[in-house]
Amino acid sequence: MTDLAPDGTPGDSLNYREITDGRGRVYRVGETDRELLGGRSRKLMVYLPWLAMMAIGVSEYAYGSAEDTLSHAHHWAQGDAFWVLSVWVFFQAGIAFPAGWLRERGVLTARRAMFLGAALSLLGFTALSHLGGVLAVICGFGVIGGIGSGLVYATCINMVGKWFPERRGARTGFVNGGFAYGALPFIFLFNYAFDTGDFHEVLDLIGVYVLIVVAGCAWFFKDPPKNWWPPDIDPPHYGGNASSAASPVKNPPAARQFTPGEAVRSGMLPLIWVTVVLTAGVSVFGISFQVDFAREVGFGPLVAASSMGLMSVVNGVGRTAVGWLSDLWGRKSTLVFVIVALGLAQFGVIWAGDIHSEGLFLAFAFLSGFGGGAFYPLFAALTPDYFGENHNATTYGLVYSGKLVSGLFGGGLGSMVVTAWGYDGAYALAGGISMVAAGFALLLHPPGSTRIRDVTPDPRPISRETT
Template sequence: MSTSEQSDATSATVAPPEPGPAGYREVTDVNGRTYRVGETDKALMGRSRRWMVILPWFAMMAISSSEYAFTSAEETLSTAHGWHGSHIFWLLGVWVFFQAAVAFPVGKLRESGVLPVRAAMALGAVGTVLGYLALAYAPNVFLAYLGFGFFGGTGAGMVYATCVNIVGKWYPERKGGKTGFVNGGFAYGSVPFIFLFKSYMDTSNYSGVLLVVGLFLAAAVAISGFFMVDPPKNWWPPHVDPLRASADDPRIRRALLKNPPAVKQYTPMEAVRTGILPLMWFCLLCTAGINIFGIAFQVPFGDEMGFAGGIVALAMSLKAIVNGTGRGVIGWISDRYGRRQTLIFVCIVLGLSQYAVYFSGSIGSLPLFLLASMVSGFGGGAIFPLFAAMTADYFGENNNASNYGLVYSSKLVSGLVGSGLGAVVVAAWGYGGAFILAGTIGIITAGLATLLRQPGRNLRNISRDSVALSA
């Protein structure tokens, strides 16, 4: 079929635009997907949609210290409370469990309108401060699990689910870089607290430090959430034609060519039935488990290898910085070259870096240890924005909070495996066996990622979309 014939066929199956109230209209593409076009971001909320990147990014930085800086306080908290060392790793595992557990239910409540964005962020702020209060004042370890693990993890999960998904709704035409940027705050926002907990906080001042930190971070979450707004369902920016992607910006054209919009708005059960979402769930389980393992054990591994405490804190900080900045960079790369291809590359990097971390530590090479830590941080952080953007690409934006909640729920298992079970593996096989196992899992996951495909988009769809995008 010629280009003109394909264009005519496309036009024949597209419903004509119908005027709608409030200056918008709805158009339908050849797959039956509806787009709401005509309204600008400033008309909807009185300011640029860039604020829906900045505010979620700020809130994500605020909740990051609970995961990335927590193990830096291991020695102080264990001594101050008299906890057995393994409790620290299981506390982190429980926190991660509940942070992931709320993703799907929060997504459903958000999409149904029961839980507005401001309410979700306010609840997240409450959970944040309760988590730090538990670490500071819990009289026994059970209350620490309840306060930090349950309330802190649940609060962070509400913030994470809200922030990651709102970005894709405001940037449906080029979500990779924006999602990665916001997601990156969840890592490098912890850097000041890694040094604070490792180098300054001790048994004489820990309760005061944790109280001040908790109040400050909770306020940051609450203030950010107060100014966040959801777009209408099916909203699409008016300067990009959703039927032909005839935007003047070549970045948008390239992004839509490499990562075309989902063929329909899948409900969670429809997404599960495609078989692709369960495969994404398992791939994230493996890669997130490796990431959590590195967060939990890089500090104690560095200590055991004889590196000074300040050096270990520096290595962990570099890991967090690269983990965060890498999320934004990898989102931009995936816009240019495709999500699946980028994910395969990231899984390979994540796996190989685990071998490098162990090798560099075992030979006592500090420069190599720092480099391997940064590469590991890059791979561990990049997976999250990739899966977040890929979920919207494959299943649509309207139900993305629920669909990504299902994918992200794999962290329920990966947190416990990477942190708690990781401690068991280290005890049984030593750090060598544990890091080699983690690296091998990363390489295997890269192979599984080659099987990911956008549901419902056959070769005819791809050919037709390519013509439209190049027109």
């Protein structure tokens, strides 16, 4: 058995032992995080992914604020800018599964995935800046930039989950939150200092910024060995303390390590996927149209920018908060609460627009931002809870691929609904879809035999294999 070299591949051996509980789960203990990371704490594998996620968030969460200028600069027809974002979302989400498959087979290390993502993101912003035709921008920013951001996103989320298997909700939420509120400075930049006279320089500099931050973080990225468990914390079923915040009682560990195929055949992964499609579609719709709706009903540019900025901040902070909360309440209960809040926010936006209340509009933008981002870390943490950690890069890639479908109806098809039914009809449909998603979330449960009584300390003998 081996440690990891600096590039994430096997290196020098370390002493450890594998503990097998009464239900067949294996925990590799003995190696500290500092031994595996060359003297550094595993906290670094929270802060570095967080910084990288803040850098790439500009591609999605600030794009809505740049749409008008881009349309005028490139002479696009109405709706073209929305399709660019839809294609970006499609490829940003779609790359997660093949990237996870390549990572788990050792073809693509975490560091190489990040370097590649940084370079492709730069190319995406360069295309958005210098290619005027909508098809060219779709290929450059939508496809190439989307793949780049997706590589960074998927690698960061899986990284933190592997290094913190005992309490992944709070850490995953914190890292995931950076993807949203990292875009805040650029939202105001695009609303106040971005026009047809300077858009080339602004977009080029943003691309360089993303390259530097992501590549700098990537240099230190390393995966832990499979089944790794921190040696100073008792694994579940092995003297666990049910009263602790990190207790598995609310979030029982997976019954076993499911392969991606087994996860699909269990029926739970397809149900999770459908729930992601519906919920993420509503979220993408809000990101794409909130600024335009604010302008449509007569709110000034400050309110429009502030509503999107508020959505971005609350979206990110909400991800952190619900990650921590789900460790206490349970992943499923927190998820249902978040999706219902997202649906109510869509109806609230209609009400605020109808009565022309800027205060209510900002309040429901707050609620929409919270619900529209908080579900992502919940699904990211729930996936290894249900199916185990060993194949999580691939399994979560399948789950997250639901966003590629939602990007199409949340952005491009959303613009068609707005044209046909108006903003009120589109927002009402989005609210209804969110409530349907909440109903699907109520049906989720861990596959296999995992129950609350299974997560108390197991009295049966525990086998240890020292290597």
